Amino acid sequence: MPTIQIDLPEEVLLALKETPEGLSQIIRMAAAAKLYELGKLSSGRAAQLAGISRVSFLQALGRYGVSSFDLTAEELIHDLHNA
Secondary structure, eight states: OOOOOOOOOHHHHHTTTTOHHHHHHHHHHHHHHHHTTSSSOOHHHHHHHHHHHHHHHHHGGGGGGGGGGOOOOOHHHHHHHHO
């Protein structure tokens, strides 16, 4: 799995009262939510990026101001046929 490294000032961790691992999870979820919102990732791939299940990802989207029901009519019909 590829690794991306981000250098952050220590003050950011202190201000957020987070460990590096905790902040990593927050950043992964925020990135996944935004990429999903922009239509760059499906909910399944975004959940994979966030490191959580698809159901948990869809449930968490509201905390990021992202709707989980932003489907086009075509996507909704496709989902209904695959259900």
